[in-house]
Amino acid sequence: MKTGMRLSWRAGLGFAVGAAVLFAVAPVALSDFRLSLLAKYLCLAMVAVGIGLAWGRGGLLTLGQGVFFGLGGYAMAMHMKLADAGPGEMPDFMQLYGQLDALPWWWRPFANPAFALPATVLLPMLVAFLLGSLVFRRRVRGAYFAILSQALAAAMAILLIGQQGTTGGTNGLTDFQGFFGYDLDDPVNQRMVYFIVAGVLLLLLALCRQLMQSRYGELLVAVRDSEERVRFLGYDPANVKLVAYVTAAGMAGLAGALFVPAVGIINPALIGIVPSIEFVIGVAVGGRASLLGPVLGAVAVAWARTTLSEEFPAAWTYLQGLLFVLVVAFLPGGLASVARLVRRRRRPPPDPAPVSPAPVLTQEVTA
Numbered sequence: 102m103k104t105g106m107r108l109s110w111r112a113g114l115g116f117a118v119g120a121a122v123l124f125a126v127a128p129v130a131l132s133d134f135r136l137s138l139l140a141k142y143l144c145l146a147m148v149a150v151g152i153g154l155a156w157g158r159g160g161l162l163t164l165g166q167g168v169f170f171g172l173g174g175y176a177m178a179m180h181m182k183l184a185d186a187g188p189g190e191m192p193d194f195m196q197l198y199g200q201l202d203a204l205p206w207w208w209r210p211f212a213n214p215a216f217a218l219p220a221t222v223l224l225p226m227l228v229a230f231l232l233g234s235l236v237f238r239r240r241v242r243g244a245y246f247a248i249l250s251q252a253l254a255a256a257m258a259i260l261l262i263g264q265q266g267t268t269g270g271t272n273g274l275t276d277f278q279g280f281f282g283y284d285l286d287d288p289v290n291q292r293m294v295y296f297i298v299a300g301v302l303l304l305l306l307a308l309c310r311q312l313m314q315s316r317y318g319e320l321l322v323a324v325r326d327s328e329e330r331v332r333f334l335g336y337d338p339a340n341v342k343l344v345a346y347v348t349a350a351g352m353a354g355l356a357g358a359l360f361v362p363a364v365g366i367i368n369p370a371l372i373g374i375v376p377s378i379e380f381v382i383g384v385a386v387g388g389r390a391s392l393l394g395p396v397l398g399a400v401a402v403a404w405a406r407t408t409l410s411e412e413f414p415a416a417w418t419y420l421q422g423l424l425f426v427l428v429v430a431f432l433p434g435g436l437a438s439v440a441r442l443v444r445r446r447r448r449p450p451p452d453p454a455p456v457s458p459a460p461v462l463t464q465e466v467t468a
Contacts, residue, residue, distance in 0.1 A: 112310060115393070116303060116306070116307065119303060119306075120303060123143075123299040123302075123303070124296065124299060127139060127299075128292065128295070133288045133291065133292070136291075136292065136295050137291055137295065137363065137364075138407065139295065140294060140295040140298045140299075140363040140364075141360065141363055141364050141403070142399070142400045142403045142404060143298045143299060143302050143400070144298055144356045144357075144359050144360040144363055144364075145356070145360075145380070145383065145399045145400070145403050146302060146395070146396040146399040146400055147301065147302055147305055147352055147353070147355060147356035147359070148166050148170055148352065148353045148356045148380050148399070149380060149383050149384045149387070149395035149396055149398065149399035150302075150305050150306060150309050150352055150395055150396060151166070151305075151309075151348065151349030151350070151351075151352035151353055152166060152349060152380055152381060152384045152389070152395060153309070153384055153389050153390075153391070153392070153394065153395035154309050154312060154313070154345055154348060154349055155345045155346055155348075155349040156381070156384065156389050157384070157388075157389035157390045157391070157394075157395070158313060158318060158321045158322055158325065158345065158390075159321045159322075159324065159325050159341075159342055159345040159346075160242075160324075160325035161242075161246065161342060161345060161346060161349075162243075162244075162246065162247040162250075162381070163247075163250055163346070163349060163381070164247045164248075164250045164251040164254070164374075164377050164378060164381060165249075165250030165251055165252075165253045165254040165377050166250075166254075166349065166350075166353045166377050166380050166381075167254045167257070167258075167371070167372035167373060167374070167376045167377035167380070168225075168228070168250075168253050168254050168257045168372060168377075169225035169228065169229060169349075169350040169351075169353035169354050169357070170225075170353045170354065170356055170357040170360070170371070170372055170376070170380075171257060171258075171261070171357060171367070171369075171371065171372030172221075172224050172225045172228065172354055172357065173221040173222065173224070173225055173353065173354030173355060173356065173357030173358040174357030174358060174360055174361050174367035174371070174372070175261075175268070175274065175357075175367055176211065176217055176220045176221045176224055176354075176358065177217065177221050177357070177358035177359075177361045177362070177367075178273075178274040178277070178361045178367045179208060179211040179217070179274070180211045180212065180214060180217035180218075181277045181279070181280065181361065181362070182194075182274055182277070183208065183211060183212040184212070184279060184281075185277065185278045185279060188212075191203070191204050192274075193276070194269050194272075194274070195266065195267070198265060198266050200265070200266030201266050201267070205267050208267070214281065218358075221354050221355060221357070221358035222351045222354050222355050222358075223351075224354065225350040225351060225353060225354030225357075226347050226348075226350050226351045226354070228350065229346050229347045229349075229350030229351075230343065230347050232253070233342070233343045233346045233347060234339075234343060236249065237338075237339035237342050237343055237346075238339045240339075242328075250377075251374055251377065251378075254372065254373055254374050254377045255373060255374050257369075257372060257373075258369040258370075258372060258373035258374070259369075261273075261368075261369040261372075262369050269368065270369075271368065271369060271370075272368060273366060273367050273368025273369060273370075273371075274361075274366070274367050274368070275365060275366040275367075275368070276365075277361070277362065277365055280294065280362040285362060285365065294359075294362050294363050295363070297359065298359050298363055301355065301359060302396070305352055305355075306392065306393075306396070309392060310392055312348070313392065317341070317344070320336060320341055321341055321342075321344075321345055324336075324338045324341045324342060357372075379402065379406075379421070380399070382402055382421065382424070382425045383395065383398040383399035383400075383401070383402040383403065384398055384399065384435075385398070385425060385428055385429065385435060386398040386401065386402055386424060386425070386428050386435055386436060387399065387401065387435050387436055387437060388434050388435025388436055388437030388438055389435060390434060390435075390437070391434075391435070391437040391438075393437065394435050394436065394437030397436065397437070398435060398436060401436075402421070402424075405421075405424075406421065
C-alpha cells in the first residue's frame with residue numbers, strides 16, 4: 102500500500118512539473134519560432150508514447166507508425182483545405198493541377214468537422230484493427246511483423262505520391278489559412294495550437310500510465326515475455342497485442358492531426374519508411390520500457406536533427422544511425438535507465454545478515 106501511494110505521489114508530482122514546464126516556462130523562455138518548433142517535437146512525442154506502449158510493454162516493433170500518423174494528418178488537412186476553400190468549392194491545389202472537374206466523393210465528408218475530427222483518430226485505429234487482426238491471429242511476430250509494418254509505410258507513401266490530383270502528390274497539402282475559424286498567421290493563435298498540443302500530450306501520458314499500471318498492462322508484459330504460457334492460462338495473446346497496436350495507432354493519428362496546424366504541412370515524406378524508423382530511434386534513445394523515456398527521446402532526437410542538420414546536412418543521417426547503435430549496444434534501457442543506474446550506485450549496500458555461530462555438537466562419553 103505504501104509503495105503504491107509513493108508511486109502515485111511521484112507520478113502526480115511528475116505531471117505537475119511537466120505541466121509547469123510546458124505551460125509556464127516554455128511560453129515565456131522561447132520565442133514564437135522556437136515555441137512552434139517545440140509544438141512540432143511534442144507531436145512527434147505523442148507517436149513515441151504509443152510506440153512505448155506497443156514496443157516497450159508488448160514487444161511489438163512497429164516500424165510503420167508513419168502510416169497512422171499520415172492518416173490522421175491527411176484527415177485534418179483535408180478538412181482545413183475544404184474550410185479554406187469555402188462551401189461547394191474545390192481546394193486550391195486541385196484547381197492548380199486541373200485534373201478534376203468536381204470534388205471527389207471521399208473528400209466531401211471531411212468538410213464536416215463532426216466527421217473529420219473523429220476520423221483523425223478512428224480511421225487509423227480502424228486500419229490498425231484490420232491489419233492487426235490478420236497478422237496477430239496468424240501469429241506473425243518479431244522481425245516478420247516489423248518488416249510487414251515497414252512495407253505498409255512504403256506502400257502508403259507511394260500511393261499518396263501517385264495521386265497528385267487528390268492528395269497533392271509529392272508536395273502534399275500545405276498553405277493552410279485557418280484552423281476552425283482561427284487565423285494561423287496570428288502568433289496568438291499559433292500559441293493556442295501549442296497549448297492544445299501540450300495538453301493532449303499530457304492526457305496521452307496519463308492514459309498510457311493508466312494502461313501500464315492496470316491488469317491489462319501486466320497481461321501485455323506477460324504476452325511479451327511468454328506468449329505460449331499466457332495462451333495456456335486461457336487468454337488470447339492476439340487480442341492483447343491488438344489492443345496495444347490499435348491504441349498506438351490512435352495516438353499516432355491524433356499526433357498527425359495536430360501536426361498539421363502546428364507545422365502547416367503534411368506530405369508523403371513525413372509518413373514513409375524513414376520517418377517511421379526515426380520514431381523508433383527516438384523511443385530507443387529515450388528508453389522504451391519507461392513512461393517518459395519515449396517522450397524525452399523523441400524530443401531530443403528531433404531537436405538534434407534540427408540543430409545538427411543545419412551544421413552537418415550531409416552527415417546528420419550517419420550521426421543519427423551512430424546514436425542508435427551506441428544506445429542499443431551500451432545503453433539498452435535508453436537514457437531513462439541512466440537515472441536508475443545512478444540511484445543504484447548511490448544506494449548504500451544492504452547490511453550483511455548476522456551469522457549465527459554453528460552449534461557445538463557434544464557427545465556423551467560413558468565409562
